[in-house]
Amino acid sequence: MSTTLPPATGTAPLPRSVHAWYGSGAVATSVVNTVPGLLLLIYLTDTLAVSPALAGAVVFLPKVIDLAVSPYIGVWSDRTRSSWGPRRPWMLAGALTLPLFFAAMFAGPPLEGGTAAAYVAVVFVAAALASSVFQVPHTAMPGEITADYHERSTFNTWRTAFVGLALMLGGALAPVIQSSAGDDVIGYRTMGLVMGGVVLVSMLGAVAGTRRAPRPAHPHRSEGLPAQLRAAFAHRHFRVLFPANLLMAVAQGTMVTGVPYVTSNVMGEPRYTSILMVCVLVPLIASAPLWKRLSVRVDKRRAAGYSAVVFALGGLGLLMIPAWGVPGAVVSSVLVGVGLSGATLLPWSMLADCLAAGDASGRRQGGVLSGLWTSGEAMAQAVGTGLLSLALAVSGYVESGAGEAVRQSDEALRGMLVGSTLVPAAVMLCCLVPLSSYRLSAADPERG
Template sequence: MSQNVNITAASASTQPVAGPGSNHITTMEKFLYGGGSMALAVKNVTFNMFVLLFYKQVLGLSGTLTGLAIFISVIWDAVSDPLIGSWSDRLRTRLGRRHPMLIAGTIPFGLSFVMLFNPIEAVQGTQWPLFAWLLVSVVILRTFLTMIWIPLGAMGAEITDDYAERTSIVSFRTNIAWIAGMLLPVIALPLLFAGTDDQDGRFIVENYTRYGWVCCVIVIIFCFACIRGTWRFIPHLIAVGNRHRPTPGAMGVLRDAIETFHDSNFRRLIVLDLCVGATFGITAALFMVTMTYYWEVSVGELSVLSTGSLVAAGLIFPATKYLSERWEKQTILKFAVIGFIINTPWLIVARMTDWAPENGTLFLFALLYIQGTINTFLSILRTISHHSILADIADEHELRTGRRQEGVLFAVAAFAEKFVMGFGYIFVGPFLDIVGLEATMAPGAVPESILTSIGIVIGPVMTIILVIPLWMVSRLSVSRERSREVQAALRSRQLGESAA
């Protein structure tokens, strides 16, 4: 945005009369707020590791129909995300704009995991009825996730207006999500997916039933803990919400969503999301297939590999603090994207050129662990800087339009990423059918042509796509100085309106 802001010393130092900037946020409150990210973490682990494998390789649903069901659910997100985001921005209750949706969405979201992994017997062994069950399950799950995740993300930008504190809050939310994303497979794989003497636990239907119930309990507990931990901020969130001037009329929701694209920084961030999300979506959809068939990793080894996320999360707290004190947010984001470009292809290329160790060796396992840990570290770093930048964009949007629309901004950004994550499944499902990966194929018995096709996609192709995000992040224009100017202008406006 090109608008210039003149700031006096008085306006720069004055806090809003009733705003979040005056609140001290304790470490426990940050932790409880971040606990709400368990909803997204459990969903991501579930879709990245279990849904495709369960429906395609265990229940026998075609890869094309599995991918289609997930992709259609993401198309539904195109409708539900902006609507729920705008609804949350416009909501006026004694509990504010964000908490009512968190409360309403928590229990149905938990139960949707039970439905997803418990298809009734009448649809098992079929194609279209099983497809319908999967489609309805994932649509329900994604809708109630949106009711949790969009208000949660918007709340993070409203709790405080401090440039550095926003990064800290997002850091807690992101790190808890990644730690949870690590712990869930570490615990679930050996305990819930234990095999028998003659069958791999990843191919036993009953194991997925137990997993669905465990997910249900986890998300309900952590989401209600988040609601309780952020309860005292409700009066301040209401004060922030009262600054929002929504566009009137039924079409106002659509106009508000379109208005967000007038900001050049937001447009660049969305393009970055689309491209990074495309790589994440495809690699995530192929993750379990890649580990099971390409690298021939066992359940126990996969559980150990997941602990790399814990190492990355342990490193990210001091790293984020160190980097955020020295670099601008877009510099950190650029560092993460460059890291992805380097880290994504090297091990695959080594395998394709016969430089990688043989499957089943300790050396290969160590290389997989190192690559996975680095990738998780970079992913956390990207998410923290991305969401923190989005909070600053929300301030600029308010200054330009007079509308406080964190809900819409986070909804549009979330949909952009979810859309291409869904694209990963609509690509991967037919891709596996085309290359010929059958449900009856065992690890170690897959034709080399199939493995080569998988390697090309998750290595060189993903790296090429990542060049676009590097270009987008190089064109971002956000800084501490600009954030202070915007904050000062907003405070000056609020004081002027209060005096009037």
């Protein structure tokens, strides 16, 4: 016998503080995605002397495990009975574990090569699972605590602004902390501790700040996970939005991972990493409200397509760094930031609409869908890192230990530049294919 969840609660607008505190949780999840995406591969190859191919496998492995486990976290979250609601107890559990594993990942043990790779892989797996314990229920919240189609965009506008802040911390501040110590190992340790503290404050803030949100109770579903996964992919809106977002995340992961390689080797100045990240992140934060306004005017699907095109144009501009230098890199980075803002805000807002719309039977399964979504995003970002590590390996990039200086070949320089710019631009444009089939809109009676 099937059960049906009542319509999403919260017909009146929720307090702005709930929107803001919900969004603040994105600082934690984005730092955890951005810092490893930006620094973990180069930490492995250039500090721990791990080969590019093995380093790519280390980054990819935790995402495979996370992909298998996150849907279960979603199911267990759906079934949780608590005075805190079904989501916040899980978020608290993630908040109390993730910062420790994150700091340990960059602890810099006296290891190199395969043993260092094994250590990082084990700790990264634990960090990825702890991140999912927080992120899966956090992702499910907007689709079930408000019935307002555009208020879900408001939630994700706040989320996008905090993603920008997190990227500023992880993409601009983290490299500065790492490089300012004068010693690679100490620098990475310090950076891991500081960013772990940021993650802790962000997660605890989200747990405490959403206590005023509605706390829906989910009817128990007797089906096992395989049956619920089949139902999830039978959701006609989710099954086209999911691959579109995967492609967007692959593009983002590839480009972010490539930034320190390009600034250090192609531009010849590692400090440009922070400069270019600021040029991406200030427009990302500033343009989020504009993407929301555009989505009200032309709807979310079309606005998401526009954001993908803007991102791709910026990526193609970055390909021309050898020709037009730092000024062209700055302009192109601004375009990337504007496009990335829409590509961050709009798919998540569309996901909240899918969660509120329910599946073909009318039942909502926010935990399962959000589990698939978050693990898919993590996997996609790892695929992006893998694409870059493949480009490095194929083009002959030479790994090094802490303090070693290696001159890369012209072929290696071309490989890292193409892998960091042209490849993510092309992948981002591919998302337009599944987006063209997405139909859920403000006028749709299924929108929740």
